[in-house]
Amino acid sequence: MSEISKAYEPQSVESKWYQFWEDQGCFTADPARVSATRPAYSIVIPPPNVTGVLTMGHVLNNTIQDILARKARMDGKEVLWLPGTDHAGIATQNVVEKTLKKAGQIKHRDDLGREALVAKIWEWKETYGGIILKQLRALGASCDWTRTRFTMDPEYSRCVQQVFVDLYKKGLIYRGKRMVNWCPASLTALSDEEVTMKEQKGFMYHFRVEVVELPGTFLTIATTRPETIPADTAVAVNPNDPRYSHLVGKHVYRALPLDAPKEQRIIPIIADEHVTFDFGTGVLKVTPAHDKAEFEIGLRHKLPVIDVLTPDGKLTADAGTDLAGLDRFVGRKRSVELLEAAGALDKAEPYTNNVGFSERADVPIEPRLSEQWFLKYPSVDASKACVAQPGSEAPAPMRFFPDRWAKVYDHWMGGIQDWCISRQLWWGHRIPVWYRDSEVYCGLETPAGDGWTQDPDVLDTWFSSWLWAFATMGWINDKDADAKNATLKAFYPTTDLVTGPDIIFFWVARMIMAGYEYMGDLPFRNVYFTGIIRDKQGRKMSKSLGNSPDPLDLIAKYGADALRFGVMRAAPLGQDVLFDEQTVELGRNFCNKLWNACRFRQMITGEGTQSEAEINPALLTSDDRWVLLRLDQAIREVTQALAEYKFSDATTTLYRFFWNEYCDWYVEASKAVIYGSDEALKVNKVAVIDFVLGQLLRLFHPFLPFITEELWHGMGFAQDMPDNQGGKTLMFALWPKPLSDDEKEYFGLDDTADAVAQAKYDLVSLGRGLRRDCKIDPAKKIRFIVRPAGTLSPSDVEVLKLLLNAEALEVVDASWASDRGTPVAVNALGELFLPLAGLIDFEAERTRLTKELERVKIEVTKVQEKLANPAFAAKVPVKVLEEHQARLQDWQVKEAQIAASLANLAS
C-alpha cells in the first residue's frame, strides 16, 4: 500500500489480483495433494448456457460457491471448483436461428440444412461461448479453469452416448408412439418438466349435437377448444349419469366440419368413468389426437384418431375447408362462427383454465401423438432414500438446505414418470441409433453394412447435464479405468452443490439418479438451494421486463467485492432475494470503510511499517480486552454461519464486528493511546490492532477476495508468513480459530473485562445524550465530572474524556456533591455529571429527569409484576429468575439515582 488513496478504487486492484491468482495456479486442484490431513473439497458449477451472459442469478449462485471454495482452501483443504458450460439445445439453436433470420441469411433452418446449421452454431459457440466464463472471472470466481468442460466436448459427448447405449441395453430406454408435449414453436417434443401451467382467460363454448337415432333430441357439449371438433371421434358420458345413460350406444352427428356430408360425421356416444357429472354439461367430446386423457379414452374404446393439427399448430384439411390452413387460435374463433351460423352454439361464457405452456418458447403446447424415445429412470429407490427428510432423525447421506426442498424432491420421486428424452432439433447429442428397414441398431459407432440411417433426433440437454458431476472428471464408464482416475477418486462425490430450486427436477434429481447408477454413489453430500433474484417490487428478473441490471455494469461502478457483499447480505437462507442497487452501494461503502480502517493503521507508524511487537497482556486496556473478545465472538459466529450456509448471517456479523464494534468504538477509543504519550502502550495498541486486522482480513476474504488480498499485502501481513499459509496469497492463509481457554486466560479476557468497556461506551452514549439534551454544540469542548461506582483505570478515564470530547474529565468520590440541578447520567460504571456552572435551566432539567424517571418506573414495574407472580418464581429456571432479579436491581438503582437528582434539583 505504498500509495494510499483516500477512497478504495477497486478496478485496477481486482484485475491485478485475479491475474496473479490465476498465473500462480491458485485455483488449480491437484488430486495428488489430497491426503488424510489435506481433505478434498469439491463443487461442480451448474453449467450456464454456453451462449449466455452473466445475470444477477449467476452472481448470487457463483458468489456462494466462491465463498464456500475459498473458505475450504483456508481450512486447508484441496479444493476443486469445476467450471464449464452447457450446450443448452433449444435455447442455443433458437438464438442462432433467430440471428441468422434477422441477418437475412436464412428464412428457415432447412435453407441451410442440418450440417451447415450445426456448423454455424459451433461457429457461434466459438465466438461467444467464453463470455460468461470471462464474466465469472470478473466476479472473482476461483474456478479451476484448466478443467473447464463443455457438454459437447468430444469426451463428454462420448459419455452421453455411452450412457444411452448402456440404458438401452438395460431395457430402460425404449422407443414408443405416445402422447407427448409438443411445442408448435420449437417443433419438438418436450419433457413434462419443460411444460408450465398458466392461467388463461378464454371461453367455455356450449354447443348442440343431434342424436342420430332420435331426431330432434340434442346433447349439449361444453368445450374450450371448438377448433378440435373435427377431430372428435366420440362423445362420452359417465356410465352412472341418469341423464344420459339411455343414450349410450347411440350416435350423434359431429358438428364440424360442415362441408362433410352428415353421414360421414356420425360418432358414437360412449360411457367412460373419466367423465364427471357436474363439470360442464356432463357430456365430453372425445378428441384422442389432441388430449392426453381423451387419447386414453380412445384406447379404451378403440376409437379412431383424427389429427387435425400440423406440427406448427395449423389446422389440416381434415378440419374442413373452412378451417384448413388456419392457425389454431384463429381456427378457434372461426369454428365458433361456424357453429353459430349453423345454429348449434348455445352460449359462450368467459372461462379461465390452466393451459400448458412451453417453458422455452412461451406458447401453449399441444398434446401430440408421436414416436419418441423414453427413459425409465434408473436407481430410483436409492436416490429417493438418500436425502434427509425434514424432522427425521434417520441418518441420510445427503442433506438439502433449506431442508424443506427434500419434501418436494421426495414427492416428485414418488410419482416419477418416464422421461421423454428425444428432441426434434439439430443442436445436441445425436441419438446413437440406426435403422435399416425393420432393423434397429444402438451403439457407439455407425453399424457396418449399407443402408443404415441414423435417428435424426438429438437428446434432451438434461440428458447430458445429468452426468455433469462425474463426466466432467474424466469418467468413461470403464470400471478399471475409472477406478484409476485420480480426479474421480479424490473429488467424487462432490461436497456441495449450489443451485436454484427451479431445477430440482431438471437437474438435481436426475444427477442423483445418474450418480447412483454409474458411480454407485451419490454425486454430492449437500445441496444448497438459493432463492430467486427479484427486483424490489418482487418481480422475477427477466430480459423482457428489462428489470435485470447487468452485473458487469455494477462491478464497473462499485467493484466486484461490493456486489458480492451486497448480494450476500440480501440473501437469507431459502428466501427469494429482492435486489436493490442500494445494497451494492452499501457493499461499496463497506469496502471503503475497510480500506480506510487499514489506512488509519498505516498512518500510526508510517507507511509499510509493521509492528514487530507481540501483544503484552500486562499492557492491555479494557478496550483491548473487549475488542479481542468481540473478535473471538465474530470468529465463532461467522464460522458457524458458514457451516450452516447462512451467508447473510455471516455478513451481518462481519458488518457488526468491523463497523459497529471495531471502528465505532475500538478505533475511536484507541486514539486516546495513539495520540497519547505512553510509547509502551502505543506499541502494544498497534500490536492489538494488527492482530485484529490480520484476523479480520482472513474472515472477510471469502466474501471480499480482492480488497482483502490487496490489504493483506499492503499492510505487510504477507511478510514472514510461510508461502502456503498466506505468504504468497491470503487465499491460503489459515481460517481464524476462536481463542482457546488458555489464550483467554493469558490475555485476561473474561466477562468482567468485557463489561467494563461495554459500560464505558454506554456511559459515553449517555454523556453525549446529556450534551444534546442541554443543547451543547457537540464540537464544543466542555468539562465533565465522573463519580465511579467502583474504580476507574487512568486509561479508561482517558478514553472517556476523548470520546466525550471533554475539555477535562474530573474524577470525584462519594464525598463530592454536585451543584443543585446538575444534569447527570448513570449506569453500572458510575455517574457522569455535566456541570453547567450557573447555566442550568432548572425547568428543562426537571422535565428531562421526570421523563426519564417515568420510563425507568415502567421498566421496574414490568419486572416487579413478573417476579410478584408466585407461579413465576416457582416454575421458572434459576438462571431466568436471577436474570430478572438482577434486571430489577439495575432499574431500581437507576430509579433511585434519578429520584435523588430530582430531589437535588428541588432543594
Place this chain on the structure above:
RNA sequence: GCGUGCUUAGCUCAGCGGUAGAGCACUUCCUUCACACGGAAGGGGUCGCAGGUUCGAACCCUGCAGCGCGCACCA
C-alpha cells in the same frame, strides 16, 4: 384440490419461548487530521387476525385472511 413458504419500524429483512433488532429511508447537528462511500444524537412497531398451550408467546398449537411458489387438474 394437495403441498410449501411468507405476513415484525415508511422500505428490505433478522429474531423462532424469557428486557422488540439491523440496514436503508427520515429528523437534528458536525467538513475535528482513517473514512461525508463519514461521524454523533434522535423519532418510528398493540410483531396479519381470532382462539388455545404456558408462570411467560413475535416465537409453540389450531383456525381464518392476504400474497407467493411447486405439484396435480374437469373437457
